[in-house]
Amino acid sequence: GAGVSQSPSNKVTEKGKDVELRCDPISGHTALYWYRQSLGQGLEFLIYFQGNSAPDKSGLPSDRFSAERTGGSVSTLTIQRTQQEDSAVYLCASSKTGGTEAFFGQGTRLTVV
Amino acid sequence: GQQLNQSPQSMFIQEGEDVSMNCTSSSIFNTWLWYKQDPGEGPVLLIALYKAGELTSNGRLTAQFGITRKDSFLNISASIPSDVGIYFCAAPAGRGANNLFFGTGTRLTVIP
Numbered sequence: 001g002a003g004v005s006q007s008p009s010n011k012v013t014e015k016g017k018d019v020e021l022r023c024d025p026i027s028g029h030t031a032l033y034w035y036r037q038s039l040g041q042g043l044e045f046l047i048y049f050q051g052n053s054a055p056d057k058s059g060l061p062s063d064r065f066s067a068e069r070t071g072g073s074v075s076t077l078t079i080q081r082t083q084q085e086d087s088a089v090y091l092c093a094s095s096k097t098g099g100t101e102a103f104f105g106q107g108t109r110l111t112v113v
Numbered sequence: 114g115q116q117l118n119q120s121p122q123s124m125f126i127q128e129g130e131d132v133s134m135n136c137t138s139s140s141i142f143n144t145w146l147w148y149k150q151d152p153g154e155g156p157v158l159l160i161a162l163y164k165a166g167e168l169t170s171n172g173r174l175t176a177q178f179g180i181t182r183k184d185s186f187l188n189i190s191a192s193i194p195s196d197v198g199i200y201f202c203a204a205p206a207g208r209g210a211n212n213l214f215f216g217t218g219t220r221l222t223v224i225p
Contacts, residue, residue: 004155033213043156043201048212056212091155093213098205101146102213104155 004105012111021077021108025094033093050098082112117216125222132189134219136202145185146203147176192223
């Protein structure tokens, strides 16, 4: 597609439920990033995929968080047993190669009630 | 790990004024990126810098890659109300590790 697409745009879930957030990167971009942004805060790095290399998971806050990137394209961020502190906007970005100009999606606003 | 410190944290300026903000780190980088985020939107890339000392403009925006490679500056001339938002700097994590780290952000408010 023309830009990075994320779905859903908004998600309200009950505490303890699992959620899946989807990211469709720009076609041909080998690098994909997930970030989390709490209200009024900066971007917290979560995970980074580069081609077929092992992902950099160093930013995942707990083992409840995981992400996959299938076929080097679409990525899914999964949060298990959601907690209220998981409420935030989850942003996905992609770039042609790592460390270069990254383009962001609109984000998924997650609210855990 | 790397930390990108932006200053000021927030600015309130009158429409028409010029704005300066900067991003500093204790680490050396080969790339500096500047983004703007509007409320409810994802960050949008404004300017990319790839060479120490480089000065690049995009309309009323000018950004510079510091000669020490540890800092970068963003200037906005003749500010207008739509310049309101949060400005972030970003840089790749390091040689061979190309994850992008983001600065703490500068929140700009333009008073008409």
